[in-house]
Amino acid sequence: MRKTLMILCFCCIAFLGGCNKETEGNTTSSSDQYEIMISAAASLTDALTELQKTFETEHPDIQLSFNFGSSGKLATQIEQGAPADVFLSASEQDMDRLEEGNLIDQNSRIDFAKNTLALIAAQNRESGPKSFEAIDPSKLQHLAIGEPDSVPAGRYSKQVLEEVGLWEPLQGKLVLGSDVRQVLTHVEMGNADFGMVYSSDAAISEKVKVLAIADDNWHSPIVYPGAVVEKTKHPDKAQVFLEFLAGEEGKTVLHKYGFH
């Protein structure tokens, strides 16, 4: 009795699985509905989720789906043949890598957003330095930044700290996060005294306050390049989204989320 039930269950699952595949096939093959897969840097999560609604109302024939992650990881996925149509990177380095491998359409490449680096503290913290130069290593226990070799935000943080001569003095006090949102969490929970994240990350959190913004000359430019992936099946539709993102409406939403 039990055995028959089990077999029945398996049959049901197999049947349902089969159904799913069929419906998926239908949507992609129908001529009036296109699905565009966008591989985007994790820091863009909130801005893009808001933009999605506006875009899909304006372009009812295009449906967006997102794959968020660290830019380095996403670039590797595309190199390995992941089915992305658009790549939105948080660093030029990762986009350059794909361009060198002819994996993106070079003519479509565009810088659609800029970011700055902010020194943050928990909202309820009373005192703190008013600038990066004013950070006193002896007065803090832990400063959280991204891991400089793998997290773009960490790379910029290291450049800034070196510029103001604090990289060496702060050794042993730097807590290195595996991504920029982990740095934000360390500061939000009050475990790290201060942290360095993108201004856009600081803007979405109500639990942190910005103490200072790093001078643009202290680090390599934080720009977000986007491009159509070479292997896409719908290059024109992917281009439509990219233009929308770089256009007036895209700019407004990105600005709202702390990008420039």
Next chain:
Amino acid sequence: MGSGDYTPLFLSLKVAAISTTIVFIAGIFFAHLLAKRQFFGKSVIESIFLLPLVLPPTVVGFGLLLLFGKNGWLGKWLLEWFDVQIVFSWIGAVIASVVVSFPLMYQSSAAAFEHVDIRLENAARTMGASNWRVFWTIAFPLAWPGLLAGLVLSFARGLGEFGATLMLAGYIPGKTDTIPMAIYFAVESGHMEKAAFWVVIIVALGFSAITWLNWWSKRNMRRFANEKGR
């Protein structure tokens, strides 16, 4: 070999050794305490003990952060009264290791103690042996193979602990960078040689520790057997 810095090795050894010792003693204590007792709510307590085994390390790490963070229930108190900060310190790494490996020690010890024949223990008691003596001369030696299995498993789990450790102890090079963390960040940043170096080290470490434990236990078993025969 592109590494030069050996702190991850010593830190991992220190963390694994301390956490295994704590887990070994605590696991045996609770397992022996509960093994032959039946009471209302026992299965609830056991489920709580085993919970860290089924939860993802990120959930354990998050829970530990809530508990031991600077503003956490225990963390705040420890900081105020003892000036001890758990979060972002190597002690945090020990706590994470203890929490995730305790279930393995508890489960193995509980199974081992349940299989010890209670009649042998009772016979010893009728001859006037104290509970302490009964434990050391009967329960412990008879349960030893199971206890050893638990010891090996907890050491292995403690040595390899990563997820909860990263969240509680953070990644501070030279202070809280255990070998698994060194490997993770080396891979993320594309330093494959450095990653491979640490992989070789941790494989060698795990292998020799388990080989040694097995050899040591066989020697001890023989000793116990001899004492019994005498």
